[in-house]
Amino acid sequence: AQYSGARLKVLHVPAFQGDDGFCLFESNAIAHYLSNEALRGSSPQTQSQVLQWVSFADAEIIPPASTWVFPTLGIMQFNKQATEQAKEEVKKVLSVLNHHLNTRTFLVGERVSLADISVACSMIWLFKQVLEPSFRQPFPNVTRWFQTCVNQPQFKTVLGEVKLCDKMAQFDPKKFSDMQPKKDTPPKKDTPPKKEKAGKEAGKPQEKKDKKKKEEKEAAPAEEEMDECEAALASEPKTKDPFAHLPKSAFVMDEFKRKYSNEDTLTVAVPHFWEHFDKEGYSIWYGEYKFPEELTMTFMSCNLIMGMFQRLDKLRKNGFASVILFGGNNDSSISGIWIFRGQDLAFTLSDDWQIDYESYAWRKLDPDSDETKTMVKEYFAWEGEFKHVGKPFSQGKCFK
Numbered sequence: 001a002q003y004s005g006a007r008l009k010v011l012h013v014p015a016f017q018g019d020d021g022f023c024l025f026e027s028n029a030i031a032h033y034l035s036n037e038a039l040r041g042s043s044p045q046t047q048s049q050v051l052q053w054v055s056f057a058d059a060e061i062i063p064p065a066s067t068w069v070f071p072t073l074g075i076m077q078f079n080k081q082a083t084e085q086a087k088e089e090v091k092k093v094l095s096v097l098n099h100h101l102n103t104r105t106f107l108v109g110e111r112v113s114l115a116d117i118s119v120a121c122s123m124i125w126l127f128k129q130v131l132e133p134s135f136r137q138p139f140p141n142v143t144r145w146f147q148t149c150v151n152q153p154q155f156k157t158v159l160g161e162v163k164l165c166d167k168m169a170q171f172d173p174k175k176f177s178d179m180q181p182k183k184d185t186p187p188k189k190d191t192p193p194k195k196e197k198a199g200k201e202a203g204k205p206q207e208k209k210d211k212k213k214k215e216e217k218e219a220a221p222a223e224e225e226m227d228e229c230e231a232a233l234a235s236e237p238k239t240k241d242p243f244a245h246l247p248k249s250a251f252v253m254d255e256f257k258r259k260y261s262n263e264d265t266l267t268v269a270v271p272h273f274w275e276h277f278d279k280e281g282y283s284i285w286y287g288e289y290k291f292p293e294e295l296t297m298t299f300m301s302c303n304l305i306m307g308m309f310q311r312l313d314k315l316r317k318n319g320f321a322s323v324i325l326f327g328g329n330n331d332s333s334i335s336g337i338w339i340f341r342g343q344d345l346a347f348t349l350s351d352d353w354q355i356d357y358e359s360y361a362w363r364k365l366d367p368d369s370d371e372t373k374t375m376v377k378e379y380f381a382w383e384g385e386f387k388h389v390g391k392p393f394s395q396g397k398c399f400k
Helices: 027-034 044-073 080-103 114-122 124-130 140-150 153-159 173-179 200-219 228-234 253-262 265-276 298-311 313-318 370-381
Strands: 015-017 023-025 282-289 319-328 331-341 360-365 397-399
Touching: 015 027, 023 027, 027 044, 027 114, 044 080, 044 114, 044 124, 044 298, 080 140, 080 253, 114 124, 114 140, 140 153, 253 265, 253 313, 253 319, 265 370, 282 370, 298 313, 298 319, 298 331, 313 319, 319 370, 331 370, 360 370
Parallel strands: none
Antiparallel strands: 015 023, 282 331, 282 360, 319 331, 319 397
C-alpha cells in the first residue's frame, strides 16, 4: 500500500474489506489486490516472475525460518534436529538468492516489486534474530539486497529500523516457559474494596483464610505441573480415556521424545527406541497419503500435515509420528512412521481423532523385521534411500 498509494486502515485482523464491501483473506491475495502494475508486473512474463518469488517465500523460506527462529522468540519448543535441518534449508535459500542477485539489484526488474516485498518480509526475523555476520558472510548479495529493501522509505514507514543481529539468538527454556499459558484458576469477580477503618484486628480472619488457601495449594501441587496434554485428558471423565483399557507399558514415550529432541538421532535416539520399545504394548504403523494428485503447493501440503497434528494433540502422551513431504510443487507425496500405544490404530479410539486418518493408507509393521528397522531409522533421521517412496527427499520437508 505504501508503494501503490492505496489508502489502508490497519485493524490487526488478517483479512481485508474494501469500502465497496469486497472481502479477501490470505496475505498474498490482499497484497496482490493492493498493488499497482509496477509491483505486480506489467507483462505476463514479469507477473509470473513476481508470483514465482511470492510462492518461493511461502514454500521455501517461511517453513525453515519459523522452525529456526520461533524457538529463539520463546513461542515454540526447541528441537535440535529440526533446527539443524532448518539451518541447512536456509543456507540453500540464501544460495539461490545470492546467485540470482549477483547481477541484479532487485528480484524482478529494475525496481522494487511485490516479489521483493514478500521475500524480504519473510526474512526479517532471520536477519534480526539468527543470521549473524559469520553466517551471512558467504551471501553478500542477499545482505546487500535486503538492506536496500528495508531502508526504502516505504519499508521503513511500516517496519521502522531493521537492525541486523550481531549474535545468533539461542533457545531460552525459561523464556519459553514464561510464554506458555498459565494454568491458574480464573480470577474471581470484582468485589467491593475493604474498608481501611476496620483496623488491625479486622485483618486476622483474612490472614487465616490466606493461610488455609496456601496450605491447600501446597497440598495439591500436581495440578500446576500438568502440561497441556495431561490437563486436557484430566478434564475429561476418566471413563473417556481412550487408553484406559490397556495395561501399563514399560516403554516411556516422554523419555524417548526427550532423547529424540535433544540428542543425536542416529547415535542416541534410534538405539534408545529399540532398546526400550515394548512391542506388546505399542505398535508401529506406516501411513501414506492416498491422494497425492491433489497435492499442489508444498506450503499447502505442510499446512495439511500440521493441521492433522494439531487435531491429534491429546494423543501426544501415547503416540509419536515422523512424517515427510517428498518432492516439490505439484509433484509430491506424504508418508510417515507412526508409533501408537496398543496394537490397533489409535484414531479409532476417539471420535476427535478421526478427521484426517481415513485420507491415509495404513500398514502395520513388524517390529522385528529388517524393513521396519530401516524405515524407522530413515523416517526418524530424515535421511536415507526411501526406496518405497519414489520421490526425491532432497526437496522434502519433515514434521514430528
